[in-house]
Amino acid sequence: MQTPLTSFLLLALFATIFAAPPGTESAPLSLENNSLRVAFDSKTGLLSLLVNKLTGERLSISEEGFWIEAEEFSLEPKKIELRTFQKLNPESIEAVYVSNGREVTCTYTLAQTNHFLEKKLAVRSSIPFGWKNVVVSRMRLPERDFVVNRYPHQKTVTWFGRTPKGGIFTGMEMPFDNSEVWAKTLSLGYAPSLKVKANEWMDSEPVYLGVYERRALDREEFGLPLQSESAAMVAMTSKLLGPPRHSFAPAACGYWCEMEHFEYKDEAALESDLRALDLIREVGIDWVTDNIPWGGEIELMNRLRLKDGYQPGPIASKKYKYAKRIGLKMAFWPTMNSSNPWWEKKGRPFLPDIPEWTMFPDRRRLKGTFLSGKIFYQNIQGNCIANRPFRDWINQLSLDGMKTGYFPSWVMDGDFFGGGGVITRVDCPGKDHDHLYGDATYACDRALRELIENIRKFKPDTYITVCRPPMDQGVFTQRNVDAVFTIDELSEPEALPGLSGQSVNMMLGDKIRRWSRIRVHHHFFPHYIDWPQVFVGPPLMGSPHGRPWTSEAIDYVMLSAISSSPNQLYYLPAKSGLPEADKREIKKWLDWARAHAAYLMVRQDLPDWPQAGKVDGSAHILNDHGYLFLFNPNPDPTSAVFRLDESIGLIKGARFSIAAEYPSPETKTGLSRGKQVSWTVPPRTTTILSIKPE
Numbered sequence: 001m002q003t004p005l006t007s008f009l010l011l012a013l014f015a016t017i018f019a020a021p022p023g024t025e026s027a028p029l030s031l032e033n034n035s036l037r038v039a040f041d042s043k044t045g046l047l048s049l050l051v052n053k054l055t056g057e058r059l060s061i062s063e064e065g066f067w068i069e070a071e072e073f074s075l076e077p078k079k080i081e082l083r084t085f086q087k088l089n090p091e092s093i094e095a096v097y098v099s100n101g102r103e104v105t106c107t108y109t110l111a112q113t114n115h116f117l118e119k120k121l122a123v124r125s126s127i128p129f130g131w132k133n134v135v136v137s138r139m140r141l142p143e144r145d146f147v148v149n150r151y152p153h154q155k156t157v158t159w160f161g162r163t164p165k166g167g168i169f170t171g172m173e174m175p176f177d178n179s180e181v182w183a184k185t186l187s188l189g190y191a192p193s194l195k196v197k198a199n200e201w202m203d204s205e206p207v208y209l210g211v212y213e214r215r216a217l218d219r220e221e222f223g224l225p226l227q228s229e230s231a232a233m234v235a236m237t238s239k240l241l242g243p244p245r246h247s248f249a250p251a252a253c254g255y256w257c258e259m260e261h262f263e264y265k266d267e268a269a270l271e272s273d274l275r276a277l278d279l280i281r282e283v284g285i286d287w288v289t290d291n292i293p294w295g296g297e298i299e300l301m302n303r304l305r306l307k308d309g310y311q312p313g314p315i316a317s318k319k320y321k322y323a324k325r326i327g328l329k330m331a332f333w334p335t336m337n338s339s340n341p342w343w344e345k346k347g348r349p350f351l352p353d354i355p356e357w358t359m360f361p362d363r364r365r366l367k368g369t370f371l372s373g374k375i376f377y378q379n380i381q382g383n384c385i386a387n388r389p390f391r392d393w394i395n396q397l398s399l400d401g402m403k404t405g406y407f408p409s410w411v412m413d414g415d416f417f418g419g420g421g422v423i424t425r426v427d428c429p430g431k432d433h434d435h436l437y438g439d440a441t442y443a444c445d446r447a448l449r450e451l452i453e454n455i456r457k458f459k460p461d462t463y464i465t466v467c468r469p470p471m472d473q474g475v476f477t478q479r480n481v482d483a484v485f486t487i488d489e490l491s492e493p494e495a496l497p498g499l500s501g502q503s504v505n506m507m508l509g510d511k512i513r514r515w516s517r518i519r520v521h522h523h524f525f526p527h528y529i530d531w532p533q534v535f536v537g538p539p540l541m542g543s544p545h546g547r548p549w550t551s552e553a554i555d556y557v558m559l560s561a562i563s564s565s566p567n568q569l570y571y572l573p574a575k576s577g578l579p580e581a582d583k584r585e586i587k588k589w590l591d592w593a594r595a596h597a598a599y600l601m602v603r604q605d606l607p608d609w610p611q612a613g614k615v616d617g618s619a620h621i622l623n624d625h626g627y628l629f630l631f632n633p634n635p636d637p638t639s640a641v642f643r644l645d646e647s648i649g650l651i652k653g654a655r656f657s658i659a660a661e662y663p664s665p666e667t668k669t670g671l672s673r674g675k676q677v678s679w680t681v682p683p684r685t686t687t688i689l690s691i692k693p694e
């Protein structure tokens with residue numbers, strides 16, 4: 001018979017046997033992989049520690065919270081109850097805060113193969129509200145051995161925190177953010193300026209927080225990231241944007257290939273453009289952008305009303321059918337807020353019978369700046385796409401075009417004002433739009449991303465290309481995008497400092513490689529979404545840009561583009577015509593690139609940039625086999641120096657051979673892993689080397 005004492009002793013024994021290990025009851029939740037570990041405070045649900053496992057450094061980075069400012073209320077952790085805090089799975093943790101009919105969910109995600117953490121907020125209220133501002137994360141940074149650098153790139157900002165062995169990188173995954181630092185507190189946020197319905201969940205844009213390890217080639221340059229910082233950022237953006245969806249994709253720009261810039265007057269005008277398409281296909285190009293938005297049918301677009309759909313007219317349809325018949329893949333070119341942003345006489349906002357859908361009633365003149373620094377002016381007037389009824393209408397027109405079956409590709413260009421390229425903060429006085437009165441910047445950007453996403457959902461294999469606004473806003477606006485227009489869109493033939501006497505195509509080749517490096521190393525674009533522009537555009541009526549065709553150094557400019565990206569955009573005198581030898585030369589290199597496309601999807605740049613006195617280039621290696629492109633812009637033979645190791649993508653092999661495939665044969669064998677190789681490149685030429693394991 002059990003006594004009360006024996007019962008108590010048995011209970012105590014069971015409690016001891018089945019008790020959790022000491023300390024686990026209050027052990028903080030954490031996320032961890034091979035690159036970093038982050039721990040969280042169980043009382044607040046906020047990040048409390050970061051360990052850079054690449055360097056072994058333990059960083060006292062802790063979150064002070066988030067902040068949501070609405071017109072009707074404000075929310076932050078100390079004013080709202082932490083309801084639940086849990087690990088959803090091995091890669092994510094969720095904290096849920098509630099207060100008076102409002103709810104905030106914070107989600108932290110660390111994928112097992114990523115070197116960065118992401119954080120998002122989701123907000124809901126039982127009443128409608130105007131969401132003015134948000135701080136997604138406010139972090140306290142280490143006091144010692146930690147240097148903070150603000151790095152603006154395009155319309156985006158990244159913060160680098162440097163430590164003795166490595167560091168962190170962090171920021172908002174969006175343009176036009178409001179991030180700032182004071183003392184050692186970093187606030188990462190932006191101004192949504194959105195109207196939110198009652199009980200509607202509204203997600204914030206993500207914060208990223210990653211780690212890196214310093215490299216031997218790191219050197220500090222004022223205002224620029226370290227090589228290790230750039231590499232870490234590009235590795236992250238490659239994960240966020242995903243791998244290439246298409247293989248080698250050479251395209252021609254219909255507008256800059258002398259095709260019609262206005263409406264087709266008659267069948268003879270169309271016939272002339274069909275012959276231009278013949279030449280484009282003859283030289284080996286696979287894709288072509290339409291020559292003008294909506295096929296140039298400006299009167300058709302200006303007449304559309306709310307219940308109208310879109311179908312191309314009979315003349316434009318003949319062009320699209322012909323392109324498809326000869327194997328050219330045509331890119332549909334719709335617009336988002338003006339029937340034609342570049343045709344000032346006839347281009348105008350859509351749906352004039354619904355004036356409240358326009359951004360402002362009268363035309364305005366705005367000043368813009370190209371990424372290359374050139375200033376321009378334009379007259380603007382357009383619809384506000386941050387307006388759900390209009391956005392649904394213009395999106396349906398875009399989908400109507402894709403449903404015709406003429407277009408395996410889609411391209412967007414323009415700006416948020418109805419013009420051709422002014423990229424700045426957006427002010428819209430529309431009272432019934434999705435945004436709060438005035439600031440429509442984020443709402444417009446969000447709306448454009450939705451238009452692009454809808455094309456991707458409708459036809460997942462569409463080759464989506466963009467010019468403005470995404471090309472100017474930064475890498476985080478490139479989701480669902482396959483190719484982004486170049487920085488130096490006017491392609492003026494200007495020699496690099498210290499160089500002279502080069503042909504036009506050599507100057508353009510140097511610029512292509514330089515601007516592509518800026519895209520990758522300074523703007524953090526994966527190289528495979530760059531879209532370098534090849535050749536100077538031919539002289540066009542009314543344009544101060546363009547040059548007569550030149551046959552010299554075609555190989556140099558084409559290999560500059562091919563080595564930079566699997567995408568290129570060609571400007572050709574498709575009506576004026578090309579010498580037969582030049583056609584064969586262009587096709588030869590396009591065929592070579594098509595046959596070696598897999599190698600063009602990867603790229604490792606050699607240390608030296610295009611410049612006087614140096615040879616620059618890039619390596620394209622898969623499984624210890626691949627190609628090096630070397631470029632010598634100098635008037636004398638100059639040597640390139642590279643090492644046979646991970647710096648060019650060689651992973652496992654012990655011994656290698658190198659053979660020059662172009663312009664003249666030469667072979668070096670028996671080269672051991674880690675060996676430094678010097679290769680002399682003839683003056684003003686490019687050399688292609690093949691590397692194989694022995």
